[in-house]
Amino acid sequence: MTKSSNTPSxxxxxSLKTTRRNFLKSAAALPVMAVAPGLLHAASSEHVVVIGGGxxxxxxxxxxxxxSNNSIQVTLVDPKAxxxxxxxxxxxxxNRLRLDQLKITYDSLRDTHGVTVLRDKxxxxxxxxxxxxLKAGGNLHYDKLILAPGIGFKPLEGWDKxxxxxxxxxxxxxxxxxxxxxxxxxxxxxxxxIPRSPYRCPPGPYERACLIADHFVRxxxxxxxxxxxxxxxxxxxxxxxxxxxxKAFDGIYRNIIDYVPNTEVFAADAxxxxxxxxxGEYRADAINIIPNQRAAWLLRKTGLTDGGDWxxxxxxxxxxSVYPDIHIIGxxxxxxxxxxxxxxxxQAKVCADAIVRLMKGHAVDSKERLDNLTTxxxxxxxxxxxxxxxxxxxxxxxxSSGRMKLEHIGEAHEWSKGNYKEMFAWASNLxxxxxx
Amino acid sequence: xxxxxxxxxxxxxxxxxxxxxxxDVTVNRLLASQCAQCHGTNGHAVxxxxxxxxxxxxxxxxxxxxxxxxxxxxxIMDHQALGYTDDQIRRIASFYALISGKSEGxxxxxxEEENEKEHEHD
Numbered sequence: 390m391t392k393s394s395n396t397p398s399x400x401x402x403x404s405l406k407t408t409r410r411n412f413l414k415s416a417a418a419l420p421v422m423a424v425a426p427g428l429l430h431a432a433s434s435e436h437v438v439v440i441g442g443g444x445x446x447x448x449x450x451x452x453x454x455x456x457s458n459n460s461i462q463v464t465l466v467d468p469k470a471x472x473x474x475x476x477x478x479x480x481x482x483x484n485r486l487r488l489d490q491l492k493i494t495y496d497s498l499r500d501t502h503g504v505t506v507l508r509d510k511x512x513x514x515x516x517x518x519x520x521x522x523l524k525a526g527g528n529l530h531y532d533k534l535i536l537a538p539g540i541g542f543k544p545l546e547g548w549d550k551x552x553x554x555x556x557x558x559x560x561x562x563x564x565x566x567x568x569x570x571x572x573x574x575x576x577x578x579x580x581x582x583i584p585r586s587p588y589r590c591p592p593g594p595y596e597r598a599c600l601i602a603d604h605f606v607r608x609x610x611x612x613x614x615x616x617x618x619x620x621x622x623x624x625x626x627x628x629x630x631x632x633x634x635x636k637a638f639d640g641i642y643r644n645i646i647d648y649v650p651n652t653e654v655f656a657a658d659a660x661x662x663x664x665x666x667x668x669g670e671y672r673a674d675a676i677n678i679i680p681n682q683r684a685a686w687l688l689r690k691t692g693l694t695d696g697g698d699w700x701x702x703x704x705x706x707x708x709x710s711v712y713p714d715i716h717i718i719g720x721x722x723x724x725x726x727x728x729x730x731x732x733x734x735x736q737a738k739v740c741a742d743a744i745v746r747l748m749k750g751h752a753v754d755s756k757e758r759l760d761n762l763t764t765x766x767x768x769x770x771x772x773x774x775x776x777x778x779x780x781x782x783x784x785x786x787x788x789s790s791g792r793m794k795l796e797h798i799g800e801a802h803e804w805s806k807g808n809y810k811e812m813f814a815w816a817s818n819l820x821x822x823x824x825x
Numbered sequence: 826x827x828x829x830x831x832x833x834x835x836x837x838x839x840x841x842x843x844x845x846x847x848x849d850v851t852v853n854r855l856l857a858s859q860c861a862q863c864h865g866t867n868g869h870a871v872x873x874x875x876x877x878x879x880x881x882x883x884x885x886x887x888x889x890x891x892x893x894x895x896x897x898x899x900x901i902m903d904h905q906a907l908g909y910t911d912d913q914i915r916r917i918a919s920f921y922a923l924i925s926g927k928s929e930g931x932x933x934x935x936x937e938e939e940n941e942k943e944h945e946h947d
Binding site for chain 1: 848849851852853854855856858859861862863864865866870871872873874898899901903904905907908909913916
């Protein structure tokens with residue numbers, strides 16, 4: 390947090406000599422000295438089930454174990470053996486990173502923190518019986534259930550994601566988009582559709598557009614070439630880092646990027662590579678459909694969205710407004726905080742703290758806690774091959790409305806190589822704080 | 826930048842407040858954990874990022890108050906610091922001082938270090 394570099398103390402030098410395993414153990418032990426005795430020593434066999442092993446799910450599993458001094462059992466359920474990070478995945482599209490560099494195991498959650506990791510898919514929830522049904526068979530009983538399943542997509546007529554990838558959940562889709570981008574020629578047209586807000590990672594689409602425009606630039610495009618990146622935005626304006634992206638679209642990428650706001654996409658046709666929109670038909674050599682979004686399927690099926698797109702929660706605990714003992718964090722919940730991995734991590738800590746308090750019989754609504762309930766989001770956006778900008782936002786609980794209120798927001802005055810370097814330090818620490 | 830006088834007032838006031846009333850350390854822990862996304866769990870940073878686990882109460886408090894006081898905030902941390910109240914910043918510094926073992930009054934501030942360097946040439 391400090392701007393100045395620290396002078397390593399003898400204590401710090403000693404810690405550098407320890408093995409990685411010892412380091413992790415000492416890190417896990419540290420909270421013990423700071424925890425109130427009542428929260429520390431109550432023996433417990435309560436069971437928390439976490440559905441979804443992304444940034445939110447991994448963080449909440451880890452921090453419940455840390456803050457309960459390992460007294461609360463936590464089971465994490467995810468169908469995949471590894472998590473592939475959406476964060477930094479645009480750098481796979483422009484060939485700065487390999488996808489395998491964004492894959493994170495659950496080994497540390499299991500081996501260091503004692504989380505039970507189940508590779509399975511949750512297919513049903515019975516809120517009355519407090520059980521989750523698993524695809525492989527059998528039911529998992531929970532005292533508290535935490536849902537962190539990410540996003541779901543709204544349907545779009547005629548859309549085939551194998552032809553027009555979304556690449557908005559990292560993995561094979563990211564690889565497919567990368568392949569399509571690598572084939573673009575100097576007279577190619579690339580279209581990206583941006584969903585109506587709210588959607589996952591508000592600056593992400595604009596960042597991706599910049600990197601694909603940069604791809605054209607680095608191929609040596611001149612002002613007479615026909616290459617275009619057309620952004621069809623369902624929103625009336627740029628949704629994040631407006632100053633930065635406006636400057637990029639109107640400046641270094643003015644001959645490549647066409648930004649078209651207020652554009653609704655009605656249908657897609659993979660056979661003709663065409664989109665039917667509120668401004669008529671668009672055709673392109675490659676199309677990146679980032680569809681309109683909503684809460685993940687399991688939440689809608691269980692009725693947790695209460696008829697809306699997202700699941701309403703109390704941000705003091707992230708408990709569902711529909712069913713007790715079910716908590717929802719990250720992209721699927723309905724608070725107005727931005728949907729991002731960093732924010733999911735932030736909400737996960739508030740939720741973990743609440744779960745530990747609730748299970749140990751402590752209040753979650755003391756004035757002191759409510760006065761200090763904060764979340765934040767920070768992210769870096771690559772704008773060129775080796776330069777980045779950043780966005781910072783802080784939220785605090787507002788007792789009068791019962792909502793998280795934006796306290797402060799800021800964005801970088803300019804993109805820079807220094808920011809690009811800092812982006813990797815940010816991501817490394819975010820990955821570690823969530824999964825290690 | 827805020828003046829060193831103002832720093833002294835803030836530090837003295839917050840120190841007295843912390844003596845006057847017992848506070849829930851787990852509230853401070855939750856608040857401070859919101860730094861960990863960038864600075865590592867319990868302030869143990871990896872890579873090219875400043876850790877917080879060796880920070881004294883006084884140094885961290887001063888750094889954060891400096892960031893909040895920038896006339897033209899241009900660093901991401903200047904903006905992050907603007908998202909917190911004085912009391913929240915004190916609580917964050919207090920939590921990391923528990924980890925570093927450098928609680929109120931035991932830190933050697935950068936200003937003091939700088940003053941010492943200046944006086945070496947006297």
